[in-house]
Amino acid sequence: MTTYIIRRLVMMVPILIGISILSFGIMYAAPGKPTVLNLDPSISVEDRERQMERLGLNDPVHIQYLRWMGNVLQGDLGHSFTRKQPVTKLIMDRLPNTIVLMVVSTFLAVIIAIPFGVLSATRQYSKLDYGVTFTSFIGLATPNFWLGLMLIMLFSVQLGWTPVGGVSTLGADFNLLDRIHHIILPAFVLATADMAGLTRYTRSSMLEVINQDYIRTARAKGFRERTVVYKHGLRNGLIPIITIFGLMLPTFIGGSVVVETLFSWPGIGKLFIDATFERDYPVIMAITMFAAVLTVLGNLIADILYAIMDPRIEY
Amino acid sequence: MAKPEINLPNDINAQTLGKRRSLLSIIVAKFFQNKLAVIALVVLSIIITSAILAPLITPHDPNLQNLRHRLEPPGPEFWLGTDHLGRDLFSRLLYGGRVSLTVGFVAMIGAVSIGTTIGAIAGFFGGKVDAFLMRLVDVIISFPNIFLLITLVAVLEPSMEILILVFALLSWTGTSRLVRGEFLTLKNREFVLAARTIGMSNTRIIFGQILPSAMGPVIVAATLAVGNFILAESTLSFLGLGIQPPRASWGNMLTYSQSVTIFRNAVWYPTFPGLAILITVLCFNFIGDGLRDALDPRIVEK
Numbered sequence: 001m002t003t004y005i006i007r008r009l010v011m012m013v014p015i016l017i018g019i020s021i022l023s024f025g026i027m028y029a030a031p032g033k034p035t036v037l038n039l040d041p042s043i044s045v046e047d048r049e050r051q052m053e054r055l056g057l058n059d060p061v062h063i064q065y066l067r068w069m070g071n072v073l074q075g076d077l078g079h080s081f082t083r084k085q086p087v088t089k090l091i092m093d094r095l096p097n098t099i100v101l102m103v104v105s106t107f108l109a110v111i112i113a114i115p116f117g118v119l120s121a122t123r124q125y126s127k128l129d130y131g132v133t134f135t136s137f138i139g140l141a142t143p144n145f146w147l148g149l150m151l152i153m154l155f156s157v158q159l160g161w162t163p164v165g166g167v168s169t170l171g172a173d174f175n176l177l178d179r180i181h182h183i184i185l186p187a188f189v190l191a192t193a194d195m196a197g198l199t200r201y202t203r204s205s206m207l208e209v210i211n212q213d214y215i216r217t218a219r220a221k222g223f224r225e226r227t228v229v230y231k232h233g234l235r236n237g238l239i240p241i242i243t244i245f246g247l248m249l250p251t252f253i254g255g256s257v258v259v260e261t262l263f264s265w266p267g268i269g270k271l272f273i274d275a276t277f278e279r280d281y282p283v284i285m286a287i288t289m290f291a292a293v294l295t296v297l298g299n300l301i302a303d304i305l306y307a308i309m310d311p312r313i314e315y
Numbered sequence: 316m317a318k319p320e321i322n323l324p325n326d327i328n329a330q331t332l333g334k335r336r337s338l339l340s341i342i343v344a345k346f347f348q349n350k351l352a353v354i355a356l357v358v359l360s361i362i363i364t365s366a367i368l369a370p371l372i373t374p375h376d377p378n379l380q381n382l383r384h385r386l387e388p389p390g391p392e393f394w395l396g397t398d399h400l401g402r403d404l405f406s407r408l409l410y411g412g413r414v415s416l417t418v419g420f421v422a423m424i425g426a427v428s429i430g431t432t433i434g435a436i437a438g439f440f441g442g443k444v445d446a447f448l449m450r451l452v453d454v455i456i457s458f459p460n461i462f463l464l465i466t467l468v469a470v471l472e473p474s475m476e477i478l479i480l481v482f483a484l485l486s487w488t489g490t491s492r493l494v495r496g497e498f499l500t501l502k503n504r505e506f507v508l509a510a511r512t513i514g515m516s517n518t519r520i521i522f523g524q525i526l527p528s529a530m531g532p533v534i535v536a537a538t539l540a541v542g543n544f545i546l547a548e549s550t551l552s553f554l555g556l557g558i559q560p561p562r563a564s565w566g567n568m569l570t571y572s573q574s575v576t577i578f579r580n581a582v583w584y585p586t587f588p589g590l591a592i593l594i595t596v597l598c599f600n601f602i603g604d605g606l607r608d609a610l611d612p613r614i615v616e617k
Contacts, residue, residue, distance in 0.1 A: 018454035022463075030470040141596035143546055145553050146569060146589035153585060157578035164575075254461040258550060272462065273554060276469045284469070288462045296457045 004307055012296055019292045020072070024065050027285050072289070078282035080275075087286045090271060097167060098260070098267035101190060102252045104183055106245070108191040109198055114241065117202025121210060121237075122229050132199060139196035144255055148189040148262040155185060165264035186263040193255040194248050201244055206237040239309045246302025250295040345609040352605025359598035362591075366412035375403035377410040378561045386581040396583045399571055404584065408591055411563040415595070418479055418548045418558075419541040425483025427537045430490025435521050435529075437491065438498025445495070452488045460485060464547065468556050478557055482544050490536055497529035531610040535603050542599030549592050565592045 052058055059067075071078065077087035120132040156164045162185050163169070168178050209215065210233055218228045256269035264270070268287055275283035336344075347353055365372055374394070381401035389396040395404040437448040467481045501507065502525060510524045545565075551557035552566025560567055565588045572585035 014450060015453050015457055018450070019457055022454065026466055026470055137597060137600060138593070141542065141546075141593050141600055143549050143553075143566075143589065143592050143596075145550055146585075146592065149569060149573065149585050150589065153578040153582065157575055158582075257461055257465070258554070261554060272465070276465055276556065279469070284466055288466050291462045292457050299457070 001307070005304060008300055008303060012300065015296055016293065019289065019296075020069055021065070023285050023289050023292070024068055027281050028061060028064070030281065077286040077289075080283050081280045082275075082278045083280070083283075087282050090283060091268060091286060091290065094267050094271050097265060098256055098269065101183065101187055101256060101260070101265060101267060102249075104187040105190040105252060106248065108187055109195050109248070112191070113195045113198035114202050114238075117199040118206050118234060118237070120199070120203045121206030122233075124207065129203075132203070136196035136199050139192055142192070144189060144193055145258045145262055147192060148185075148259060151185055151189060152262070165262075167266060186259050186265055189262070190252060190255050190259045194251045197251075198241075198244060198248070202237070202241055205240050206233065209233050209237040212236075240306070242309060243302045243306040246298045246300070246305060249298030249301075250291075253291045253294055342609045346605050349605040349608060351601045355598040355601035355605070358594065359602065362412060362595055362598070363416060365409055366416055369406075369409040369413055373403070373406035373409050375406045377402065377406040377563055379403075386577065386584065388581070389583055395587050396581065398568070398584055399574075399577065399581075404568075404587055407563040407568060408565070408587060411565045411568055411588065412591065412595070414475060414558055414562065414564040415545050415548055415566075415592070418475060418482070419544040419599075422479045422482035422486070422544045423537050423540045425479065426486040426540060427490050427533060428487075429483065430487030431494050431526070431533060433487065434491035434494025434496075435498055435526060438495035439502055439517070439521050439525070441499075448491070449495070452491055455485065456488045460547075461550070464551065465554070465556055468551060473551070473556050473559060475558055475562075478548060478551065482547065486540065486544070490533060490540075493532050493536055494529055497532065498525055501525045501528055535607045535610065538599055538603035538606055542596040542603070545592060545596055545599075565589075 068078075075088060077091070079085070080087055080090055083090060116132050120129045123129055152164055155162045163182050166182060168175070168182055172178060210229070215228060215233055218232045219225075223232075253269075256267060257272055258269070259265065260267045260269035261273050268290070271283065272287045274280075275287070374392075379402060381397070384393065384397050384401040385399060387393050387397040387401070393403050393405065395408065398404055398407070433448055433452075437445040463485060464481055467485075468477060471477045471481070507520060507524060510520050515524070548557055548564065549566030549569075552564045553569050555567070555570060558564035558567050560571075568588040569585055572581075572588075577584050
């Protein structure tokens with residue numbers, strides 16, 4: 001097992017290097033030399049040259065890349081152009097909001113999707129099964145941002161039940177109920193990004209288990225159907241589902257861009273969109289890198305969990 | 316080697332033999348058994364036709380602003396109502412549909428062509444070529460698509476052409492893995508050996524012999540891809556990073572519907588463009604699902 005994990009970690013290295021080259025490449029190739037944009041346009045050509053020399057912008061590409069990479073490895077992601085703050089600090093300030101949103105969304109996705117997936121499998125070809133399948137089709141085809149708009153329209157504006165955005169009521173002290181009130185809509189919208197997939201995955205995993213010999217044995221022994229399905233079946237059926245959490249991570253990071261923008265949720269996703277409009281390249285590159293690393297990690301976690309869960313996988 | 320024994324069912328006779336049908340007609344027949352897929356095909360045909368014929372159908376100029384008719388509810392003059400600038404929503408929906416469908420189809424053709432070629436090369440030649448190409452796929456797949464998309468689009472100035480280009484360049488990885496997998500199993504089959512024996516060139520074997528057998532899953536993936544590109548386009552346009560106004564797209568129509576006044580008094584405005592996306596993507600997904608069943612030889616005809 002340890003060797004497997006070590007091998008997987010080693011395999012990540014070329015991928016991470018590739019990601020960093022791609023990120024740097026985009027920033028380097030961006031028209032108008034993004035790094036120059038940061039300078040005051042009114043300064044003289046000589047001053048500008050001197051400044052570029054000082055910042056090392058006249059060095060060859062690979063030197064610039066290695067220097068940038070060296071800084072990144074030391075946790076220095078550069079300075080934001082527009083906010084005059086270290087990028088690391090900007091990200092760290094907003095990260096907790098994004099994490100809270102993602103954790104609550106995962107929770108919602110699990111408590112909604114898994115029961116429906118299981119029911120859909122145990123009552124295969126029933127009305128409920130068709131209903132669940134059809135709903136997941138609709139879920140897959142619904143643009144996340146539009147679902148968000150519709151829910152804001154219905155619950156925040158028409159009914160006035162939920163706030164239109166933000167993390168908490170401005171100026172108020174920390175209040176758990178207030179927080180829940182604010183997070184419920186964005187978390188639900190983000191959760192739907194993966195709910196359809198999770199439901200269908202649960203359904204097929206349960207179906208596979210239900211047709212196994214040991215389930216037939218359990219039935220033959222005369223156990224009640226409920227015991228068979230929920231005690232013998234569910235335990236094994238849920239094993240592969242655990243691995244999907246690793247794969248949900250990238251969807252949620254991607255989805256957070258839309259959801260945070262829609263609900264003015266001050267997290268990484270919103271920061272990313274704001275930085276895009278401000279052409280704040282250091283922030284854009286840092287978040288892209290960050291998201292890519294999390295995706296790789298998510299895949300790694302999924303693979304490792306899978307290897308732990310399923311003894312047939314050889315390391 | 317023992318002669319393979321062929322067990323023909325006894326009831327084979329002139330009648331069943333007479334019903335021999337081409338593979339294509341079997342696939343078509345299987346597809347038409349799937350009701351949802353057929354309904355989706357009909358609905359999608361209507362959507363595509365009306366988008367193509369938009370200039371003939373639309374009652375109003377999609378970009379004509381008429382401030383006296385701002386946020387009018389659906390009625391006889393404006394079938395689906397008007398937006399915040401008094402533009403006819405129905406006309407804008409049809410013109411927006413042209414944009415969304417064009418982006419979806421052209422990006423799909425681009426992504427599938429790149430993915431098929433790279434997957435075919437990797438699967439056919441194997442070894443170092445395969446290892447290199449698949450590592451490349453790993454790297455591209457590791458980027459959460461939306462971040463790389465937004466970065467690229469922002470760096471390159473958003474436009475329809477850039478969207479198509481970026482979609483095609485970033486989304487071929489799935490197809491390439493699929494095609495590679497098919498090639499890995501198909502390249503060792505007898506018909507490939509036969510083609511080699513008669514001296515066929517690699518290019519002809521790849522594109523003329525193996526590829527047609529590997530197309531089934533690719534067609535399914537391509538159908539689903541169009542829907543996903545339409546979703547991606549609408550998301551980027553909604554964020555202001557896709558199709559730029561005044562040109563209508565289903566996504567950017569929704570950008571300007573975000574106001575409390577509209578949410579309170581003009582419910583139809585944010586509803587219709589979203590429904591258009593939902594229905595179109597749903598159609599592509601149902602058709603893709605129908606094609607998957609129709610093209611899968613393991614699923615027997617009823």
